[in-house]
Amino acid sequence: MKILFTFRPPRTWQDQLSTAFPEETFSYYKSIEEAEDLAEAEVIVTFGEDLTKEHIDHCPKLKWIMVASAGMEKMPFQSIQQRGILVTNARGIHKIPMAEFTVGYMLNHVKRFPEFLDLQEQRTWNKRLSIGELAGKHLLMLGTGAIGTEIARLAKAFRMKTTGVNRSGHENAYFDRIYTMDKLSTLLPQADFIVSILPSTEETRHLLKKEDFEAMKETAAFINIGRGDLLEEEVLMEALKNNEIAHAYLDVFVEEPLPDNHPLWSQENVTITPHISSVTSEYVPRALRIFMNNLEIYKENGTDYENKVDPQKGY
């Protein structure tokens, strides 16, 4: 069978695939446009942002799409469902890098590492900075799925208090308490860290408003690794200018890349990263391990696929 990748995994992984599945034909392309034998593919492995309805129509033999990411907003699910094509993805592989990223910045914040970098540049030995701890601090997670729960798990290891908000209020083991979204405004004043991993939906768009930032502790840090449109950036800028919170760590923005004349770049008390909280050198290997596991199942006409996607629901 023809297995076609619309990206090029590292050479070592191509070799591993050929060794593990010597009877299959693997083709690797930089992009779907370059995939000249696309029409022959029985399996397509993609990052999920390139496939269109026209591609599906163009591939009569296509039976399985492996999306090597978790974002599937652009997938042509209607055609996929009509054709009964199997879809699997790599959900779950974001939680480790994103949780490490978040805890990393929480530690940076309490330990004031950037200030020690400045002191080192000035060759200054200063023991008088007041250094805090994560232990005993209160984390408020907006979103309690796989990623939010992994962050809460690590927060618990650091002896933090953890509160979550989600749509259902359904509890889980790493949160001291979970509330429904409508309780948010009563929870904000208690939190030392407010971390959002929320996706962009009608409900979450501009969820955090001026009065929410006013309700936060002046010493609180806000970390956004979900989507940029959780708030209007002008509202956040105002909150930071008025010192309503101590710091914002932003990995996502309304417009990405963040335009180079955007005022957030130079706003005090803001740390900007280029939407990389989930990026890691382990990403492709981890996605390919899921794929190889599922390829075994596929070849045996099994049904117990890892991360099978329901095309009707889109996740």
Place this chain on the structure above:
Amino acid sequence: MKILFTFRPPRTWQDQLSTAFPEETFSYYKSIEEAEDLAEAEVIVTFGEDLTKEHIDHCPKLKWIMVASAGMEKMPFQSIQQRGILVTNARGIHKIPMAEFTVGYMLNHVKRFPEFLDLQEQRTWNKRLSIGELAGKHLLMLGTGAIGTEIARLAKAFRMKTTGVNRSGHENAYFDRIYTMDKLSTLLPQADFIVSILPSTEETRHLLKKEDFEAMKETAAFINIGRGDLLEEEVLMEALKNNEIAHAYLDVFVEEPLPDNHPLWSQENVTITPHISSVTSEYVPRALRIFMNNLEIYKENGTDYENKVDPQKGY
């Protein structure tokens, strides 16, 4: 009874002490030299670096010394033992800040946060930095006491491998394996992070030699939060210049404060902090909670003191 402090805790804590023990007399001084009523003291609370044999002789009523730290190298234990004076300390209160500090720099290292700071200053959106993870990385702890074990506990929460070395090779739950010191050279080549919490003793002085750094991975990070004389700084400088390791995070030095003309300040791939890994705003509150607990026991003529010190052993 007269309880005399040779340092001044925050006002709120002074109030808490008076409220909890209204029948006792508390005096607070900036230093032992200013303590005019020292001779009246039944209890002295000190950071442990100011007490001399002469002070002990000068305090006929002294029955209990609470050392609000863990370092007691300068305590006049012989006089203390002769007089049968009770000594308690605050050991254990270092492990939380020191473990958070260590994991914070490990995350800084794999996530390359300082480079993102530079990119932000240049208003540059760069998604191409190769970002690693703690998950799956290998931690080698030199020293497996309360602090080393707390670091290993957090490392396990981050899905790391943990190996320890100590004098006995005695195992403990948060280490995959613990070896005796003489196995060190065979363990170094496998470690991604080498963290030392070792005290300064005859055995640990200049323990890490040129060939040890040569044995480490080129990608390894070395973190020293123990004592500066674990190595000769010239040896470490050479290792860094030759890229035998990727980075050194140093909180302790042979001479402290690190002299401002010292070459380590500007050596590439070195992060310098001013012996602050154990410093935290929670330090005095935590020490005073131990003291208050022990004061209850003392008043009831109990014996079950928290952190009782054996003057003969000095710990």
